[in-house]
Amino acid sequence: MNEPRALLADDCLWPGWHASGVSTRVRALATTRNGGVSAAPFGGARAGGGGLNLGLHTGDSPDAVRENRRRLLALTGTPAAAWLEQIHGADIAEAGAVIDRCANALATGADPVRADASVTDRANTVCVVMVADCLPVLFCDEAGRAVGAAHAGWRGLAAGIVEKTAARVASLAGADTSALHAYLGPAIGPSAFEVGEDVLDAFVSAAAPSQRDATAAAFNPMQSKGKYLADIYALARLRLASAGIDGTRVHGGTHCTVTERERFYSYRRDRTTGRMAAMIWLAD
Numbered sequence: 001m002n003e004p005r006a007l008l009a010d011d012c013l014w015p016g017w018h019a020s021g022v023s024t025r026v027r028a029l030a031t032t033r034n035g036g037v038s039a040a041p042f043g044g045a046r047a048g049g050g051g052l053n054l055g056l057h058t059g060d061s062p063d064a065v066r067e068n069r070r071r072l073l074a075l076t077g078t079p080a081a082a083w084l085e086q087i088h089g090a091d092i093a094e095a096g097a098v099i100d101r102c103a104n105a106l107a108t109g110a111d112p113v114r115a116d117a118s119v120t121d122r123a124n125t126v127c128v129v130m131v132a133d134c135l136p137v138l139f140c141d142e143a144g145r146a147v148g149a150a151h152a153g154w155r156g157l158a159a160g161i162v163e164k165t166a167a168r169v170a171s172l173a174g175a176d177t178s179a180l181h182a183y184l185g186p187a188i189g190p191s192a193f194e195v196g197e198d199v200l201d202a203f204v205s206a207a208a209p210s211q212r213d214a215t216a217a218a219f220n221p222m223q224s225k226g227k228y229l230a231d232i233y234a235l236a237r238l239r240l241a242s243a244g245i246d247g248t249r250v251h252g253g254t255h256c257t258v259t260e261r262e263r264f265y266s267y268r269r270d271r272t273t274g275r276m277a278a279m280i281w282l283a284d
Contacts, residue, residue, distance in 0.1 A: 005049055007071040011035035015138065015183040017251050022181050023144030027076065028280040030136060030185040032263045036068035042274040045262040053265070053274025055130055060274065073126075078281055081126035085112040086151045088134075090159040092168055095120035095127045116156050117165040119148035121172040126281040132267040133193075133257050135232050136185035136278030137162055137240075139169045143179075146172035147280045154195070157235060158202045166243040177244035181251065185278040186264055189256025190220070190231035193268075197226045203235060211238050 013030040034044040036052030042060045043051040052068050053060045073081060082098035095118040102112060118127040119139075127149035129136050134153035140146070148169040150161050162182075170177040200219045207215040218235050219228040233253035240250055257264040265274040 005035075007035035007052065007075055009075065011052065012075070013186065013255075015251055017140075017181050017183060020181065020249065020251070022140060022142055025144035025283050026140040026147060026280070027283055028138050028140070028147075028183060028278075029076070030278040031072065031276045032186075033265045033274060033276065034263070036064070036071060038064045038068060038274060041270065041272050042265075051265075051274055052276070054277045055132075055275030058274055059272060072277065072279075076126065076279065076281065078124050078126050081128040081279060082118045082120075083112065083128060083130075084116065084118060084151075085114045086116050086130065087114050088151075088153045088155045089116050090156055090161040090164055091115040092117040092119060092148075092150075092161075092165055094118065095125045096122050099125065116152075116161055117148060117150035117168075119146065119165065119168045119172060120282070121146040123282045123284045126279050128277050128279040130275040130277050131185070131187065131257075132265040132273055132275050133188040135187035135236055137165070137236060138183040138185065138278055138280040139166055140181055140280065141169065141173035141175045141179050142181060143173070143175070144282060145174065146170075147282055149278055149280050152232075152236060154199055154202075154230070154232065157232070157239060158199075158206050160206075160239075162236060162239040163243040166240070166245060178246065180245050181249045182240050182245055183251045184233055184236055184253035186255035186257050186260075186276070187232055188258050188266070188268060190229055190233070192256055192258035193230045193232055194222065195219070195228050195230045197228075199230060200228055207238070208242060211242065214238055
């Protein structure tokens with residue numbers, strides 16, 4: 001295992017939503033590929049720095065991944081996170097139960113929780129999703145009563161993971177979804193996300209009638225017949241609007257994991273690669 005420099009706050013992305021009135025009790029971040037101990041092909045892109053690969057099923061050294069997770073939790077100041085086995089669906093778990101299950105799995109070999117989102121209203125209980133091109137979406141209510149994290153690959157996004165997670169967070173917060181804020185973490189950008197007609201059809205058929213034209217407009221036809229460049233950020237913003245979250249309360253959505261090689265892991269670009277994380281929790 002390498003022994004590079006420590007994980008720094010500058011190695012992560014931090015939502016700027018406190019300027020929009022979100023309670024400072026809400027804490028959130030998205031990691032990059034930098035600040036860990038993983039070696040190539042899971043390494044970092046900065047001189048003297050290893051990679052912060054957080055995925056145990058990528059082929060990386062398990063000891064390196066565990067050290068990377070330890071470093072990340074040390075940065076957050078929290079004891080544990082709700083690591084999920086993500087399945088590109090729309091199932092949602094309670095983060096506290098996931099953390100309990102993770103601890104039990106280490107002791108007994110029990111299977112991890114299979115879901116693509118988690119929510120909580122408990123302090124210091126970290127909701128987390130892992131990504132390497134798929135879109136992470138973080139949720140909170142403005143008063144800081146509940147939070148959630150969703151893994152929105154195109155299948156989960158089309159299946160309603162964003163709307164379902166928003167509804168669960170709002171329910172825990174005792175608020176309407178219009179009181180929520182959302183953060184779109186780093187994902188594959190609109191110049192790199194090549195998809196087929198099956199993806200276009202899945203989104204258009206699932207869209208509300210009032211959003212079908214805007215949904216179709218998020219797919220830019222390529223010269224190759226039946227191929228499109230999809231804007232996953234635009235699709236997510238449409239789904240958030242369907243959930244009742246005004247666009248002024250949606251933050252982030254400006255990065256591309258494929259083209260920003262020095263900063264992010266990308267499965268589509270490299271195939272053998274690490275996983276980043278987006279995390280959200282409530283401070284005491």
